[in-house]
Amino acid sequence: MKHRGLLLLAALASSGCLSAPEIVMVDRATALEEQASGSFKDVELRLARAGMRPTPVPFTPNQLEEMGSPPTPLVENLGKTQADRVDELLRRHCVGEGRDGLLVDTRRSCQAGRLTxxxxxxxxxxxxxxxxxxxWMRTVRxxxxxxxxxxSWQQVHAEGVVCGGWVExxxxxWGEKKC
Structure with a gap:
């Protein structure tokens, strides 16, 4: 009986009725599968570009003040004169009125902000x-x-120094001018 099955199988194989099924191997997903799974190439590219682009780090006004940055005024003072700026530096102790009549850099004593x-x-x-x-005064006198x-100039000028200004x-x- 075993021989008969083998003979039948050999006869069928030689007649061409028995053939191996055609198999197609696909190593890529079909277009429908790609659409269903989604393509993230554009998103990955935008993410990589955003990672390379430097952006500012957001800080709160309190964090900036703790780092020594002066608080931003609510209204811009565009009309500040040089004398106003010097008075502000004197009040903050970043600059001092020296006893020789010249302004002195005293940034180590600076209370708020820094000297730019x-x-x-x-x-x-x-x-x-x-x-x-x-x-000029020397040419006049x-x-x-x-x-x-x-x-004599320094004595007269010292009277006009802003209250709380840093003076030698x-x-x-060094100390603050008392008014």
Whole structure:
């Protein structure tokens, strides 16, 4: 009986009735499967670009103030003069009125904020203007010594220094101007 089954199988195989089924191997998903699963290539590309683009870190006003940044005024003071800016620096103790009549950089004593490059340039301009004023005063009154002119100018100027401004006393110590 076993031989008969084998003979039948051999006869069928030689006659061509028996053939292997056609198998198609697909290594990619079909278009329908790709649509169903979704393509994230565009999203991944946008995410990669966003990761490479630097953006500012959001800080609250309190966090900025804790880091030493002065609080932003509610209204912009566009009409501030150089004298107003110097008075503000004197009040914050970032700059002091030296006993020689010149402004002195005292940023180590600065209470709020910091001294910017614009502030340093302003102090240099004010000091240069004062030196030029003293030279002119010397030409007007040549009989008076430069030291005496500076001292008399500094005494008069000290009266106009803003209250609470940082000033150097005769003994070289720094303190706030009392009003």
């Amino acid at each position: 490059a614009d502030d340093v340039a302003l102090v240099a301009r004010v000091n240069r203007s004062r030196l030029q004023l003293w030279q 040549p009989s008076v010594s430069e030291e005496a002119l500076r001292r 006393s005769a003994d070289g110590t």
